[in-house]
Amino acid sequence: MRFDLQHTDTRSSARAGVITTDHGTIETPIFMPVGTVGSVKGVFHRDLEQQIGAQIILGNTYHLYLRPGTDILERAGGLHRFCAWDRPILTDSGGFQVFSLAGCRKLTAEGCRFSSHIDGSKHLFTPENVMDIQRSIGADIMMAFDECPPGDAPYDYAARSLDLTNRWLERCFERFARTAPLYGHAQSLFPIVQGCTYRDLRSRSAEFVQQFDADGYAIGGLAVGEPAPVMYEMIELVNGILPRHKPRYLMGVGTPVNLLEAIERGVDMFDCVMPTRNGRNGMLFTSEGIINIRNQKWRDDFSPVDPAGCCFADTTYTKAYLRHLTVSGEMLAAQIASMHNLAFYLWLVGEARRRILDGSFADWKPGMVEKLSRRL
Template sequence: MNEFRLQGKDPATKARAGEITTAHGVIRTPIFMPVGTAAAMKGIFHRDVKEEARAQIILANTYHLYLRPGMEILERAGGVHRFSTWEGPMLTDSGGFQVFSLAACRKLKEEGCHFRSHIDGSKHLFTPESVIDTERTIGADIMMAFDECPPGDAPREYAAKSLALTERWLDRCFDRYRQTAPKYSHYQSLFPIVQGCTYPDLRARAAENVLQYDADGYAIGGLAVGEPTEVMYEMIEVVNAILPEDRPRYLMGVGTPANILEGIERGVDMFDCVMPTRNGRNGQLFTWEGTINIRNKKWENDFSPIDPEGTAFVDTLYSKAYLHHLTVCQEMLAAQIASLHNIAFYLRLVGEARRRILAGDFKVWKDRAVAKLSRRL
């Protein structure tokens, strides 16, 4: 199995440091997972994601890989690791969030979700069983159970109905998981996803329910989908008070640097988000001193490095003025530079958080960091 070892706790918060051992390498937590929707980070070589950003695990998307290139090609390639040449650990989400985002062209039923492809409009069906089969074929080290992700402002009646469906689907996911074996000779974990929208009692019920599966880890889904930030933090606290301490906890799709530090303070171990690359492609850079919009004219004559404290080669090789120029000209290189910088920054952020947890001064450092990270430069 993929094993989690707790290595230290912050004395003033719920923050933890640990290690997850997988067949493709060790993941030191807390950790951020760059999102490679189609088994690639847009515009960035895997080499640079590993060596410059120092990523330990990346995420790929079941929905997108199912549509393209398709399971036949992935199986013939020997799974996603060989197909993409990423040699480290990998996680696949189940496609539940993508189904949520396709509200206009999908229908939820007890059997699963009928939807139309965003590519060509073709009809498809995801069931808990078919999603597990798909994730087995993809071959990631960690798989997610199929769920429904309700909107952050969902009425209680809808949220309760959605959670009940997710829990029935979860039972079917684990049945299929136990009936099948990995295809590529390495172990695969299955994480259940705790839903429940913004209702504490539903979240608590969902967290209690997933304990029956004695899973290798647990995910918290359905947050950062429109609810107020403070409500998100409250839901994390409710769930983490119930989830076991000896298993990793994964907060899905979150978020800003400040969100990540707040999540770590509340006991979250794993994060993913498209924000570093998506925002980077739009000229937004994350730094220890705050957020930079490199499109702004104020950077036109700033010949200082993009980030003097950065660890990626782009941080000190290129100037803000040059990156401003590339961004305004819509050069592809601008998106590449900004995306690599941002991913490297996110990995530095969680790496420093880990160091502070083990040193015992996470709380003081985190409060100062959040105040700076939230500034607009």
């Protein structure tokens, strides 16, 4: 994997670059639709490519390990072939999913024992077998196995958690170095910076991960309940330490405003379930603000879903029709809303990129943040 930094904004830390993988290039800043089990919920790959403009999608190690399983993925030739997606894929290590099973897991120095949310069966994730699983999946970018502590974790817990994550990271890279890709394309391994909202722990983590000279670095454990200003403070701190010539991935974030604030602070890559999950519940993100399509006010609004839309669904269907589908519980409502939100997120990061390159990002961003914060 290669990262070419093309331009940095003169009045902020916002950057534009290009990531090159064996499955294609990714223009940054970029938002990555979440395809947890090998699909972005309710969206055809054709539409991900042609309407939404997705350049890379995510899979999740925990979910793909449980279903369909690594045996099926290997027989299929990896996730790319299994789900018919020929562009880049990133896999989360499953650490966040495992550790969210607070009542169904046991954490030790070896790894994490947990019970499947599907059938209650017992499993063990270690840094070593999580690397093996991600080799079987075949993602272009693999994530290290870490512990994601609660956002309100006390300092002592956060410090112990970080020490464990660092020990696991060493084992991840040892296993990664001793194994090879299975499907003829290169794979990269990103470490994850942790440390909750404690400046010294975040700094220590950002310094520690650099010894592995990875192709890129992730920032985890944010947007888990801490105030937004604190999140931005942690991002700024960490990005001031991480290498300038490597991509930076902020995991699981977030709202359109979060994206712009993080881009301003030097983040290159994002993912979040919010566009699809909130879309399925009737929330639409637009360049003029946020719409709750369930509201009565849209009942007889026959204007397009988004007149400045980024995909065909925005101008083909009306707000009244989408509201009708949503309150009726029709599957098409979730599809339209998901497509719209994803297309909007990709438009937003693409517009930010364009503004960074032409030098207008710092002038454009404050007004955009104001619009994105409105409730329509």
